[in-house]
Amino acid sequence: MNSVILSAGIRVLIPLFFLFSLYLLFRGHNAPGGGFVAGLVASTGFALYAINYGAERTRRRFKLKPIFLIALGLLLAVVSGLIPIIAGETYKTGLWLEEIEVPIMGKPGTPILFDIGVYLLVGGTVLKIIFSLWEE
Amino acid sequence: MVLALYPAAVFAWLMTQFGSVSGGDVVSSSWDWVPTMGISLSFHLDGLSMLFALLITGIGTLVLAYAGTYMKGMPKTDRFFMALVLFMASMLGLVLSDNIISLFIFWELTSFSSYFLIGYHHEDKESRKSALEALLITAGGGLGLLAGLILLGIGGGSMEMSELVERGDQLAESGLFTGAMLLIIIGCFTKSAQFPFHFWLPSAMAAPTPVSAYLHSATMVKAGVYLLARVSPVFNGADGWHALLLIFGGITMVLGAMIAVMQTDLKKILAYTTVSALGLLVMLLGIGTGIAIKAAVIFILAHALYKGCLFLVAGILDHETGSRNIRKLGRLFKQMPVTGTAAVVACLSMAGIPPLFGFISKEYSYESTIGMVINSPLTTSAFFITGMLFVAAAGMLSYMVFFGRRNKLDIKPHEAPITMLVGPAVLAVLSIVLGVFSGLINPLLDQASQVVFPGNEPLNLKLWHGINTELILSMTTLVAGIAAFAFVYYNPRLMSMIEISDKIKPSYAYKQTMDSLAELAKNVTQKVQNGYLRVYISMMVGTFCVLALIVLKDFGIPNIEVLWSDFRVYDIVIGVLMIVACFYTVVAKSRLLAIAMLGVVGYGVAFVFIIFGAPDLAMTQILIETLTVVLFVLVLWKLPHYLIFDEGFIKFRYFLVSALFGAIMTWIVMLITSHPLDSHLKTWFAESSYPLGMGRNVVNVILVDFRSLDTLGEIVVLGIAAVGIYGLIKFTTEDDKEEAI
Numbered sequence: 001m002n003s004v005i006l007s008a009g010i011r012v013l014i015p016l017f018f019l020f021s022l023y024l025l026f027r028g029h030n031a032p033g034g035g036f037v038a039g040l041v042a043s044t045g046f047a048l049y050a051i052n053y054g055a056e057r058t059r060r061r062f063k064l065k066p067i068f069l070i071a072l073g074l075l076l077a078v079v080s081g082l083i084p085i086i087a088g089e090t091y092k093t094g095l096w097l098e099e100i101e102v103p104i105m106g107k108p109g110t111p112i113l114f115d116i117g118v119y120l121l122v123g124g125t126v127l128k129i130i131f132s133l134w135e136e
Numbered sequence: 137m138v139l140a141l142y143p144a145a146v147f148a149w150l151m152t153q154f155g156s157v158s159g160g161d162v163v164s165s166s167w168d169w170v171p172t173m174g175i176s177l178s179f180h181l182d183g184l185s186m187l188f189a190l191l192i193t194g195i196g197t198l199v200l201a202y203a204g205t206y207m208k209g210m211p212k213t214d215r216f217f218m219a220l221v222l223f224m225a226s227m228l229g230l231v232l233s234d235n236i237i238s239l240f241i242f243w244e245l246t247s248f249s250s251y252f253l254i255g256y257h258h259e260d261k262e263s264r265k266s267a268l269e270a271l272l273i274t275a276g277g278g279l280g281l282l283a284g285l286i287l288l289g290i291g292g293g294s295m296e297m298s299e300l301v302e303r304g305d306q307l308a309e310s311g312l313f314t315g316a317m318l319l320i321i322i323g324c325f326t327k328s329a330q331f332p333f334h335f336w337l338p339s340a341m342a343a344p345t346p347v348s349a350y351l352h353s354a355t356m357v358k359a360g361v362y363l364l365a366r367v368s369p370v371f372n373g374a375d376g377w378h379a380l381l382l383i384f385g386g387i388t389m390v391l392g393a394m395i396a397v398m399q400t401d402l403k404k405i406l407a408y409t410t411v412s413a414l415g416l417l418v419m420l421l422g423i424g425t426g427i428a429i430k431a432a433v434i435f436i437l438a439h440a441l442y443k444g445c446l447f448l449v450a451g452i453l454d455h456e457t458g459s460r461n462i463r464k465l466g467r468l469f470k471q472m473p474v475t476g477t478a479a480v481v482a483c484l485s486m487a488g489i490p491p492l493f494g495f496i497s498k499e500y501s502y503e504s505t506i507g508m509v510i511n512s513p514l515t516t517s518a519f520f521i522t523g524m525l526f527v528a529a530a531g532m533l534s535y536m537v538f539f540g541r542r543n544k545l546d547i548k549p550h551e552a553p554i555t556m557l558v559g560p561a562v563l564a565v566l567s568i569v570l571g572v573f574s575g576l577i578n579p580l581l582d583q584a585s586q587v588v589f590p591g592n593e594p595l596n597l598k599l600w601h602g603i604n605t606e607l608i609l610s611m612t613t614l615v616a617g618i619a620a621f622a623f624v625y626y627n628p629r630l631m632s633m634i635e636i637s638d639k640i641k642p643s644y645a646y647k648q649t650m651d652s653l654a655e656l657a658k659n660v661t662q663k664v665q666n667g668y669l670r671v672y673i674s675m676m677v678g679t680f681c682v683l684a685l686i687v688l689k690d691f692g693i694p695n696i697e698v699l700w701s702d703f704r705v706y707d708i709v710i711g712v713l714m715i716v717a718c719f720y721t722v723v724a725k726s727r728l729l730a731i732a733m734l735g736v737v738g739y740g741v742a743f744v745f746i747i748f749g750a751p752d753l754a755m756t757q758i759l760i761e762t763l764t765v766v767l768f769v770l771v772l773w774k775l776p777h778y779l780i781f782d783e784g785f786i787k788f789r790y791f792l793v794s795a796l797f798g799a800i801m802t803w804i805v806m807l808i809t810s811h812p813l814d815s816h817l818k819t820w821f822a823e824s825s826y827p828l829g830m831g832r833n834v835v836n837v838i839l840v841d842f843r844s845l846d847t848l849g850e851i852v853v854l855g856i857a858a859v860g861i862y863g864l865i866k867f868t869t870e871d872d873k874e875e876a877i
Binding site: 029031032034035037043044047051070074077078081094096098106109111112114115117118121124125126128129130133134135 | 767839840841847
């Protein structure tokens with residue numbers, strides 16, 4: 001599929017999609033957003049790029065390894081629950097650095113880490129599906 | 137090699153506890169796991185656990201050291217050793233667990249890890265088949281065991297084995313006694329290869345020999361015996377317990393020994409004698425008298441020592457000569473003196489010749505069969521036959537291999553490297569030492585027998601009991617056994633003529649069952665999974681409708697008052713838009729149009745979410761719709777452009793299903809809205825979101841904090857789905873692709 005509009009537009013849009021997804025990810029705890037939606041936004045950006053330029057090129061251009069993203073996301077999600085155990089709490093107790101206040105995000109804590117895991121996994125899953133479909 | 141240090145360390149630690157445990161103390165520790173269901177990781181080291189734990193770690197150390205050399209040059213050894221150590225850990229967990237649920241989990245873990253070990257040569261079809269056979273039988277029995285353990289737990293009112301063993305009466309009152317007993321027995325019988333489930337064990341000889349030496353002599357197959365012994369204080373005394381264990385144990389014992397002497401493969405002989413030995417153990421537990429329990433405990437140790445040694449010897453022979461056929465091997469003693477000596481010692485112990493440990497074991501077994509109140513003559517003669525055949529098998533394993541006729545090998549055999557000799561040598565020496573100085577092991581075995589049979593008389597192991605009935609029987613067995621061996625030895629042709637019809641073997645029944653299952657699955661799959669996506673979806677929706685109707689039939693249709701004035705203009709606009717889009721989705725002739733229309737419906741839903749104040753949902757919905765369109769476009773690329781649905785009735789059928797589904801969903805929504813929701817949770821989440829979850833977005837806080845375990849489950853499913861889709865798309869063959877289009 002070769003559309004001049006899409007191919008010109010997507011080059012500009014990709015960083016925007018990506019930044020917007022990060023924005024959604026980190027504001028998610030206090031305002032509409034979150035890992036799931038952010039993952040979808042990020043992958044939509046790459047998906048549009050893939051539609052225009054093909055999966056292989058997308059993969060090379062952005063050094064994407066969907067399976068790696070999925071695995072990393074899952075790992076982060078699990079680890080975020082394990083950290084409290086080291087601190088002597090039960091699995092998945094939310095731990096917060098209460099004195100720090102980050103703009104957009106609020107206070108950093110293990111649930112944010114968990115959300116990042118969700119973000120990576122959702123993004124990776126969508127990309128995996130799209131790349132697979134494309135290469136068939 | 138280095139890996140062997142790990143079980144060795146555990147062994148050393150266990151030895152430090154030896155004194156206190158054999159003095160009657162119990163070492164225990166516990167961590168809560170799921171405390172609300174009484175599930176914890178509690179461990180309990182008493183005499184019986186100690187005996188098994190020592191065997192597991194001790195033989196484990198020897199086997200790992202041995203396997204380091206044995207497996208050299210073979211592919212994927214890292215995987216092999218991982219599975220072996222995993223097995224070792226689960227086996228250790230199994231014998232140390234006090235909580236019945238964690239015990240079950242370790243039990244299943246041993247089944248799984250042994251699956252990998254038996255199927256090590258996975259490129260070989262036989263090997264895969266054997267692994268699957270062992271897994272299906274032991275894990276299938278495991279399901280029975282799980283049910284049995286839960287019944288035991290409910291009936292006895294505890295999840296801790298150490299408490300349950302004292303609560304036999306309470307269990308009997310609850311009426312769950314028989315059920316729990318039968319199910320546990322089934323689980324143990326499958327694991328410990330009792331007739332008619334015994335056949336998986338000989339098949340499992342497809343595993344590399346160190347695995348057989350470890351799993352199939354001393355550990356895995358003894359797990360069933362261990363558990364039977366463990367629950368023995370609860371069930372001992374019940375009629376069914378005695379009868380079942382006695383009958384099935386007896387049959388297994390005699391049958392195993394008989395088949396063993398007909399074999400020519402070293403490992404098969406060992407496998408069948410192991411089956412037989414397990415039968416003996418079950419039978420002794422079934423006799424259930426104090427002396428029988430003592431005999432069982434002694435035999436567990438004796439058997440582990442000599443059988444472990446013999447398996448390792450079989451491995452050496454296989455490794456150095458390339459053959460395991462006893463008719464091909466012969467006169468190897470000169471070339472392999474160390475291996476030969478170890479094998480001969482182990483065989484003497486197996487045959488029950490003084491002063492080896494096997495002799496003591498045999499004396500006790502005779503004493504317990506003779507001491508039975510009823511059925512003594514029958515049981516004693518069954519044991520006599522088995523003992524005789526054991527002597528013959530011992531002769532086949534030692535005399536025919538290391539002495540006897542000249543071998544028919546193509547290569548010149550030589551002694552194995554020292555690392556492989558350590559294992560069998562240590563085990564053989566132990567058979568002698570423990571026979572002569574039985575006092576060394578007496579306190580531990582005594583404790584073990586006390587655990588299985590509370591209040592058992594103290595054990596006093598002796599080599600020489602004076603001339604009594606047991607000794608005379610033992611000697612007669614020996615003579616008869618030697619005669620039996622001579623018969624086997626001098627009539628090779630006659631022995632090879634014996635053939636058991638496949639059709640009477642339980643393995644035949646297993647094969648038939650598996651084949652017909654596969655056939656049935658194939659037929660069902662062809663009907664249900666015919667490759668048309670629309671059929672799948674209408675089936676899923678149809679099933680849901682039927683199930684929902686079953687539940688809903690008891691509810692009336694709630695009367696909800698709807699006033700036109702409640703609707704706002706944009707509600708109506710969106711509603712009409714969605715209905716129109718639905719209509720065009722159905723009648724569209726082009727796929728692209730249909731998808732675009734479906735997208736309109738989806739965006740409409742997103743608008744509804746926005747109107748009713750759920751921005752998170754709306755945002756997700758919009759993105760999902762967008763992605764769906766993107767995905768569809770990718771797929772459409774490969775599909776014909778136009779839908780061809782000329783036959784009107786097919787369309788009608790799908791219309792019917794959709795309409796029914798829509799109606800039911802509406803009904804459900806109406807039902808839900810007519811019941812005022814308990815807003816207690818809603819308020820709680822809204823109020824606690826910031827103080828507890830540090831976030832003002834309640835939905836997100838619920839997802840990543842309050843209910844994050846659910847989310848974790850969901851994303852795991854998502855990840856698996858991605859891998860599944862990848863597989864589905866990538867691994868279709870060229871033929872399939874053509875069909876699909």
